[in-house]
Structures are given as structure tokens and as C-alpha cells.
Amino acid sequence: MNKRFLTIAAALSMGVALTACSGGGSEEKTGGSSVANADKPLVWYNRQPSNSSTGELDMDALNFNKDTYYVGFDANQGAELQGQMIKDYIEKNIDTLDRNGDGVIGYVLAIGDVGHNDSIARTRGVRKALGTAVEKDGEIVSDPAGINNDGKSKNVQDGSLEINGKTYTVRELASQEMKNSSGATWDAATAGNTIGTWTASFGEEVDVVASNNDGMGMSMFNAWSKENKVPTFGYDANSDAVAAIAEGYGGTISQHADVQAYLTLRVLRNALDGVDIDTGIGTKDDAGNVLTDDVYTYNKDQRSYYALNVAVTADNYKDFLDSTVTYAPVSNQLGEKDHAKKSVWLNIYNASDNFLSSTYQPLLEKYDDLLNLDVEYIGGDGQTESNITNRLGNPDKYDAFAINMVKTDNAASYTGILK
Incomplete structure (x- = not known):
């Protein structure tokens, strides 16, 4: 298998695109017919094409051609689940949670990317569950509160929880986007530094730490x-975070990465085979692969597959310790006779992203074998699309594409190359 994950350093030394399978020319033979690049199967994954300011989906990108889809997870369902998980923990552990006994449950929140739909949903989910949300134009405000230990921020309000006959105030003491000096968002190092800054000023007031993902949370x-001994809650169910639950990490959310990774490559496999898109998804394929409707949903209008989420807590974390195990119901090998080897160009927006590099990519690498796909993995710097698109210099060499944008607004940076 040609599984070369290209580091940024290697890309800089080598310059442009790397070789994969197949020949050149503006068109290529795929499945016995001549296919233009603009007509080749394309899946957007993890970052849904959308307006980062309004969240409105980019339907032009989602309808780029008849074989274009998005694969992700149900962001709103997962966000609500995370918020409820935190609330449940507070209610269950209230006797030991209020560290300074002031009757205020104070939490801090690490925001991944203020313009990312998933980050927005998770911020809203926490605030909604804890009663700290304020609304503007009918939507919960997801902007950072900044430093708010005095409770005066306009982006949040004090909530309240009645537990065992006593009313506690809930306050978002601080929140900010975790962006580093180079512009990379969801930055774990920034989160680690920021918690130090926050707690140096009001550490005794912090009873709970919440994060839009496990990378920042850990x-x-x-x-x-x-x-x-302050419970911390993240999202992604990364292996290190799940293991840390035994050491006091409060909990995380599994976005069923095993199902997402399968769907990412499965929709390409089906398009390349010229079979119904539901094959091996809602309908059993010739190897017996099939998903049940309690682990995913499909929105036809949005051309989007969404995996459903599961809360991972002290009660069930042992079932999630290895996040790179493929999902058993879809782990059957396809026969190469009926599913010929095809080449796929796939990028990861940031080679340093904990979830994508330690969970998602290892799963993809297992599924690409099972689905007879020769995938070339491209790792970006998390900052610019050009760091990635410069390595798609010859799309003629590939049968299909899987794209993970740096910014959700930038689908045209990729489709422009394929037109």
C-alpha cells in the first residue's frame, strides 16, 4: 500500500505533489470509462463546507458533482450530550465540587475555532445545559466570554442549578479561542498555557474545566x-483522554470515529464501483458490511452522513480505551475481483491535530485495506489551504478525493483545482 503521510518538512523539501497510482493526462480511465477530474468522486469530511460566520452550508460544494458527499457527525446531538454529561457530573458530585464553598460552580471553557460549526455547537451545548447561555437573534451566542469571573460579560449569563434543595450559581469564569501565534486553531499548547494564566488569577474559583475537544482538554x-483534582471534559474520545478518566478526567464524547472513517471511504468506494450509495451502509454489501440506524443518519438534502455520538464517562470508559479499532459490523474485507483497487488523494488539515492523527487516520488506514483503496495521505500545517493544495498538483493521477479543509469557507480552493 502507498500510505505516505507527508510531513510539512518533507513537503517543503520536495516542493510539489507526490506520486500515486495511475497515469497522467487531463482525464483518466476509471471503471472502464473516461472520467474528468470534475466528475470524480469527492467526499468532504470532518469540516463541512459552510460559511464560518453564519454556519450556512455551502451547497455548491456539497453538490460539486453527482458523487460528492460530506461525512461527519451529528454536531448538535453531540454538543447537547456533552453539556448534559457535564451537568449530570455536577449534580452527582456537588458535595465535593464547590472547591471554595462559595455556592458558585465556576467553569472555564476552551473554544476550538470561533468559525467552526462543531466548535460553535459544542460551546452552545455547554452553555445551554448549564444555563449560562444568552440568545441573540434567536441563536445562543457562541462568542468567547473573555475573563468573566465578575459575571459581567455580555456573551454569557449566570445560570443556576438546584441540587439537593440548595440553589447554586453557575458561572462561565473565562473562555477564549485557542489559536496560536501562527493562526492555527484548536491549539492544545495554547490551551495548556491559558489554563495557567486563568488559574493564576482565579484558580480557587474554577470547579470544572470544559473543552471543545480532547486535545485542548488533555x-x-x-x-x-x-x-x-478538577474534572475536565472534552470531546472526541481520544485514547489518552479515555485512559485519563481513571485519573480524574471527567469525561468525553465519542463521535463514533470508527463509523465516520468507514463512511469517508465507503462513499468513495460505492461511487467508484457504480453501485447504490447505500451499499455497505444501510444495505448489506456482498461481504456482509452494514450499519444500523442507531449509529448514523443521512440527510439527503445536505448530501451528508452523520455519525451519532456516545458519552464516555467513568461508567463505560473501558469500552473505549482503543479508539483505533474498526467497527465490527463493517470490518469485512471486500473482494478485489468485484472491487478493483483504486487510488484516493486524502488530506488532513493539520498533521498535528490529535484526533485526526491519532484516531481518524489510523482508522482510515485500516479501512482502506478492507475497501481496496490505495490512499495517499497528505498532512497540512493547520494554517493555510495552500500548504495542502500545492500538493494536489496533478489530480489526474487519482480516482477520487477526500478533503479536510483548514477553514470551512474554503471549498473553492479545492474544487477550483478539479474543474
Whole structure:
């Protein structure tokens, strides 16, 4: 298999695109017919083409051709689940949670990317569950509160929880987007540094740490929360975060990466085979692969597949310790006779992203074998699309494409190359 994950350093030394399978020319033979690049199967994954300011889906990108789809997870369902998980933990552990006994449950929130739909949904989910949300134009405000230990921010309000006959105030003490000096968002190192800054000023007021993902959550846990025995909640069910639940990490959300990774490559496989898109998804394929409707949903209008989420807590974390195990119902090998080997160009927006590099890519690498796909993995720097698109210099060489944008607004940076 040609599974070369290209580091940024290697890309800089080598310059442009790397070789994969198949010949050149503006068109190529795929499945016995001549296919233009603009007509080749395309899947957007993990970052749904959309307006980063309004969240409106980019339907031009989602309808780029008849074989274009998006694969992700149900962001709103997962966000609500995370918020409820945190609320449940507070209610169950209230006797030991209010560290300074002031009757205020204070939490801090690490925001991944203020313009990312998933980040927006998770911020809203936490605020809604804890009663700290304020609305503007009918939507919960997802902007950072900044420093708010005085409770005066306009982006949040004080909530309240009645537990065991006592009313507690809930306050978002601080929140900010975790962006580094180079512009990369969801930055774990920034989160680790920020928790130090916050707690140096009002550490005794912090009773809960919440994060839009486990990468930032674990950075804060290791930097401060673990030693101070403050529960930290993340999202993604990364292996290190799940293991840390035994050491006091509060919990995380599994977005069924095993199902997402399968769907990412399965929709391409089906398009390349010229079979119904539901094959091996809602309908059993010739190898017996099939998903049940309790692990995914499909929105036809949005041309989008969404995996459903599961809360991972102290009650069930042992079932999630290895996040790179393929999902058993769709782990059957396809026969190469009926499913000929095809080449796929696939990028990961940031080679340093914890979830994508330690969970998603290892799953993809297992599924590409099962689905007879020769995938070339391209790792970006998390900052610019050009760092990635410069390595798609010859799309003629590939049968299909799987794209993970740096910014959700930038679908045209990729489709422009394929037209």
C-alpha cells in the first residue's frame, strides 16, 4: 500500500505533489470509462463546507458533482450530550465540587475555532445545559466570554442549578479561542498555557474545566486540572483522554470515529464501483458490511452522513480505551475481483491535530485495506489551504478525493483545482 503521510518538512523539501497510482493526462480511465477530474468522486469530511460566520452550508460544494458527499457527525446531538454529561457530573458530585464553598460552580471553557460549526455547537451545548447561555437573534451566542469571573460579560449569563434543595450559581469564569501565534486553531499548547494564566488569577474559583475537544482538554488536564483534582471534559474520545478518566478526567464524547472513517471511504468506494450509495451502509454489501440506524443518519438534502455520538464517562470508559479499532459490523474485507483497487488523494488539515492523527487516520488506514483503496495521505500545517493544495498538483493521477479543509469557507480552493 502507498500510505505516505507527508510531513510539512518533507513537503517543503520536495516542493510539489507526490506520486500515486495511475497515469497522467487531463482525464483518466476509471471503471472502464473516461472520467474528468470534475466528475470524480469527492467526499468532504470532518469540516463541512459552510460559511464560518453564519454556519450556512455551502451547497455548491456539497453538490460539486453527482458523487460528492460530506461525512461527519451529528454536531448538535453531540454538543447537547456533552453539556448534559457535564451537568449530570455536577449534580452527582456537588458535595465535593464547590472547591471554595462559595455556592458558585465556576467553569472555564476552551473554544476550538470561533468559525467552526462543531466548535460553535459544542460551546452552545455547554452553555445551554448549564444555563449560562444568552440568545441573540434567536441563536445562543457562541462568542468567547473573555475573563468573566465578575459575571459581567455580555456573551454569557449566570445560570443556576438546584441540587439537593440548595440553589447554586453557575458561572462561565473565562473562555477564549485557542489559536496560536501562527493562526492555527484548536491549539492544545495554547490551551495548556491559558489554563495557567486563568488559574493564576482565579484558580480557587474554577470547579470544572470544559473543552471543545480532547486535545485542548488533555493539555489543560495535564497542566493543571489533574494535580488540582478538577474534572475536565472534552470531546472526541481520544485514547489518552479515555485512559485519563481513571485519573480524574471527567469525561468525553465519542463521535463514533470508527463509523465516520468507514463512511469517508465507503462513499468513495460505492461511487467508484457504480453501485447504490447505500451499499455497505444501510444495505448489506456482498461481504456482509452494514450499519444500523442507531449509529448514523443521512440527510439527503445536505448530501451528508452523520455519525451519532456516545458519552464516555467513568461508567463505560473501558469500552473505549482503543479508539483505533474498526467497527465490527463493517470490518469485512471486500473482494478485489468485484472491487478493483483504486487510488484516493486524502488530506488532513493539520498533521498535528490529535484526533485526526491519532484516531481518524489510523482508522482510515485500516479501512482502506478492507475497501481496496490505495490512499495517499497528505498532512497540512493547520494554517493555510495552500500548504495542502500545492500538493494536489496533478489530480489526474487519482480516482477520487477526500478533503479536510483548514477553514470551512474554503471549498473553492479545492474544487477550483478539479474543474
